[in-house]
Amino acid sequence: MISSAPLIALLLACLGCAASEKVPNILLILSDDQDVELRGMFPMEQTIQLLGFGGALFHNAYTPTPVCCPARTSLLTGMYAHNHGTRNNSVAGGCYGSHWRRALEPRALPQVLQQHGYNTFFGGKYLNQYWGAGDVPKGWNHFYGLHGNSRYYNYTLRENTGNVHYESTYLTDLLRDRAADFLRNATQSAEPFFAMVAPPAAHEPFTPAPRHEGVFSHVEALRTPSFNQVKQDKHWLVRAASRLPNETISTIDKYFQKRWETLLAVDELVVTLVGVLNDTQSLENTYIIYTSDNGYHVGQFAQPFDKRQPYETDINIPLLIRGPGIAPESHIDTAVSLVDLAPTILAWADIDTPSYMDGQSFHEILLNKRRRVPFFERSLLIEYWGEGTLATYNPECPWSQKDRLAQCTPAADCHCQDAWNNTYACLRNIRHREDRIYCEFRDNENFLEAYDLQLDPFQMTNIAYDLLPIERALYSLRLKNLTQCSGHSCFL
Numbered sequence: 001m002i003s004s005a006p007l008i009a010l011l012l013a014c015l016g017c018a019a020s021e022k023v024p025n026i027l028l029i030l031s032d033d034q035d036v037e038l039r040g041m042f043p044m045e046q047t048i049q050l051l052g053f054g055g056a057l058f059h060n061a062y063t064p065t066p067v068c069c070p071a072r073t074s075l076l077t078g079m080y081a082h083n084h085g086t087r088n089n090s091v092a093g094g095c096y097g098s099h100w101r102r103a104l105e106p107r108a109l110p111q112v113l114q115q116h117g118y119n120t121f122f123g124g125k126y127l128n129q130y131w132g133a134g135d136v137p138k139g140w141n142h143f144y145g146l147h148g149n150s151r152y153y154n155y156t157l158r159e160n161t162g163n164v165h166y167e168s169t170y171l172t173d174l175l176r177d178r179a180a181d182f183l184r185n186a187t188q189s190a191e192p193f194f195a196m197v198a199p200p201a202a203h204e205p206f207t208p209a210p211r212h213e214g215v216f217s218h219v220e221a222l223r224t225p226s227f228n229q230v231k232q233d234k235h236w237l238v239r240a241a242s243r244l245p246n247e248t249i250s251t252i253d254k255y256f257q258k259r260w261e262t263l264l265a266v267d268e269l270v271v272t273l274v275g276v277l278n279d280t281q282s283l284e285n286t287y288i289i290y291t292s293d294n295g296y297h298v299g300q301f302a303q304p305f306d307k308r309q310p311y312e313t314d315i316n317i318p319l320l321i322r323g324p325g326i327a328p329e330s331h332i333d334t335a336v337s338l339v340d341l342a343p344t345i346l347a348w349a350d351i352d353t354p355s356y357m358d359g360q361s362f363h364e365i366l367l368n369k370r371r372r373v374p375f376f377e378r379s380l381l382i383e384y385w386g387e388g389t390l391a392t393y394n395p396e397c398p399w400s401q402k403d404r405l406a407q408c409t410p411a412a413d414c415h416c417q418d419a420w421n422n423t424y425a426c427l428r429n430i431r432h433r434e435d436r437i438y439c440e441f442r443d444n445e446n447f448l449e450a451y452d453l454q455l456d457p458f459q460m461t462n463i464a465y466d467l468l469p470i471e472r473a474l475y476s477l478r479l480k481n482l483t484q485c486s487g488h489s490c491f492l
Contacts, residue, residue, distance in 0.1 A: 023117075023192045024324055024348050025286040027183075027273060028341075030075070030196065031266055032068065032125060032150050032203040034292035036061075037313045038222050038256075040202065043263040047270040047320065051290050055322025056330035056366055060430050062337050062380050063294040066307045066314040067387075068149075068203075069095035069128045071293040071338055076108045078342030078357030080381055083486055087385040089128045089149075096129035101137075107354065109342045110139030113194045116351055121182045123175045124198030125150050132158035144178050146171070150200035152207035152262070170209050172199040172265040179269075180276050187280035192349070199269060201262035202296070204305075208261030215264065221249075221256035225458045226300040233462035234301060235447045237422050238309070241302040241415055248413040252299045259296075287323030287348055289341065304412035308384060310426045310439045310449065311459050315382050323348070325367045335378040335430040336362050339490075358490040377431040379492040381482040382439075386422035427479040438464065438475040450475070 034040045041048060048057075063071045065081045073079075073086040073094075081087055084104055086094035094100065105111065110120050123144040126137065136143040136158065147156040147163070152172070156165045166174065179197045186193040208215075221227070228249065232239050244252070270290065277283040297313040298305050307314045319336065322328075339359035346353055347363035365376065392406035397414035399405050404420035426439035435453040440446070448464035456463075464472070482492060 022285055023350065025186075025192050025277075025282060026113075026118075026194045026289070026345055026348060027277070027286055028194075028196045028289045028345075029266075029270060029273075029291075030072070030124075030198040031263070031290075031292040031318075032198070032200055033259075033294060033296045033307060034202050034263070034318060035295035035297075035313055036316045036318050037295065038224070038298060040259075040263070040292075040296070041318050043216075043260045044267040044270070046267050047290055050270065050274050051288055051320040051322045053329050055288070055320065055326045055328065056332055058319035058321075058332045058334075058336055060333055060335040061291065061317050061319035062315050062335065062382065062428055063292075063317050064337050064339050064381060065384055066294040066309065066382070067384065068125075068293050069093075072125075072127055072198075073100065073104070075293070075338045075341055076110070077104055078109065078339050078353070078359040079104075080339055080358045080482075080485070080490065081383055081385075082483055083356075083358060086127075088387045090387065091129050093385070093387065096127040100127070105138045107356070108139060109345060110194065110196070112139075112346065112351060112354070113349060114139050114141065116349060117191055118349070119186050119189065119191050119193045121179065121186070121193065121195040122198075123178050123182075123196070124171075125200060125203075126198070130158075132156065132163045136160060142182055144175070146198075146200075150203035152200055152205070170265065172201060172262075172269060173209065175199050176265075176269040176272050180272055183273060183276045183282075184280060187277070187282040194345075197269070197273070199266050201266045202259035204255075206255055206258035206262055208258055209265045212261045212264040214261075216257040216260045219257050219260065220253045221298045224300060225460055228299050228302050229460075230302050231460065231462075233449075235422075235424075235441050235449060236443060236445065237416070237419050238301050238303065244299065244302050244304060244413055244415070248304055248411075248415075249299065251411055252305060255305055256298050285324060287321065287345075289345075290318065290320045291338070291341070292317045293338070302415065303417055304415050306407055306412075306417040308387075308407070308418050308422065310382055310384070310424055310437065312453070312457075315426075315428070321366065323366075327368070330366070330368070332362075332365060333430075334362065334365055334376040335380050335428065337380045355487050358485065358487060360491055379430075379478060379482070380428040381479075381485075381490070382426040382428055382437075383483065384422070384424055386420050387418050388416075388420035388422070392418075425479055425483045427475055427482065429475075438472075438479065440476065440479060448472075 388404040393401040405416035406418035408416040450464035
């Protein structure tokens with residue numbers, strides 16, 4: 001009688017081959033306003049273990065625009081903001097406006113994946129000006145989209161064909177359960193899935209789940225060297241600040257604590273979804289991405305609490321990825337942007353990157369088997385358009401309506417954190433012997449800022465005007481090329 005052992009071994013080998021060739025699933029978890037520089041990942045120990053140490057940790061991941069709607073639009077389209085046209089969080093600024101719905105949404109990432117056989121799911125904050133009117137946005141088979149901006153309670157979701165209001169159900173937990181149900185069902189099907197879950201944390205109003213209230217009550221906001229420091233070498237909006245009073249610093253500490261506490265429920269969400277994938281034997285064929293739309297500052301350069309500035313607190317974001325072919329505990333120093341996610345996801349799905357996408361796939365970098373992945377030189381674009389208008393005037397603060405300032409609140413001691421000409425473009429340059437950022441402001445001064453992050457990680461000293469003229473001219477030329485780039489011409 002012939003032994004069956006070789007046959008079983010052959011069948012197992014063939015099954016392994018089939019599994020490796022199977023189209024992968026993709027799970028994308030997108031937090032809101034989560035920084036790296038101020039230890040924004042500290043509350044997420046389990047996420048770091050499961051996705052970071054279980055896959056790859058990116059040490060130089062950046063948002064292309066440090067504000068929610070443009071950043072999310074870049075993620076979904078693979079395009080920089082100067083190409084997709086969403087410049088801020090307002091309808092007038094392109095957020096879920098007619099151009100998005102007519103020209104961009106029909107060819108955004110979820111639509112492309114859906115057309116190639118993916119079963120798609122969305123849950124959470126979509127784009128800030130989405131209010132659930134009309135049909136479900138194109139590309140989604142299952143849609144649970146939040147009306148408007150981040151909330152934790154008292155919110156409305158567009159649940160496929162209708163709107164449902166929730167008064168007292170914590171949103172992060174609801175999204176956890178909706179996504180878990182989808183994964184359980186989707187993993188029983190032969191078709192691959194793409195699921196995107198976008199919880200509200202750590203965005204204001206910084207409301208933790210009741211079970212997490214007070215967990216970090218003993219913590220203060222990080223007192224970085226730039227904390228509550230007024231620096232005269234910054235652009236006018238920052239250098240115009242005055243030192244924050246103790247009352248505002250107490251508010252900053254409270255917000256810092258609550259931001260961390262809101263993220264504990266997100267950590268639980270990640271654990272639950274990874275557990276479902278493991279239980280359904282789908283984990284090893286699923287790419288899981290964890291990232292955020294932008295960072296956040298709390299007190300740096302006497303700016304109370306916001307984003308919108310070209311500093312590492314606001315632009316450096318978390319990025320952890322695990323999945324097929326990714327070696328555990330991979331550390332990746334190559335600079336990547338949210339615009340790179342769509343091309344990378346399409347590469348996983350074996351779909352060619354459309355010519356209109358500005359990002360580059362980093363799929364090949366992820367397949368390197370060494371723990372410290374070889375470094376690739378890269379220049380990224382960071383761009384922002386100030387939102388200050390007559391309509392952003394706050395009569396509770398002592399500024400004129402004609403100043404066109406924004407983000408001015410008594411809670412922030414009326415420190416205005418945006419303005420009509422807080423408009424800039426930056427070249428984020430990460431190379432073997434260079435870790436710099438160079439920024440040009442489109443304000444009345446045509447102001448410049450540049451920092452050597454190797455020598456000055458907290459960006460305390462602006463070196464823009466100390467650069468050699470030829471060096472400054474080269475940075476300016478490269479920046480100009482990036483602000484006008486499209487598709488492959490963005491690969492610098």
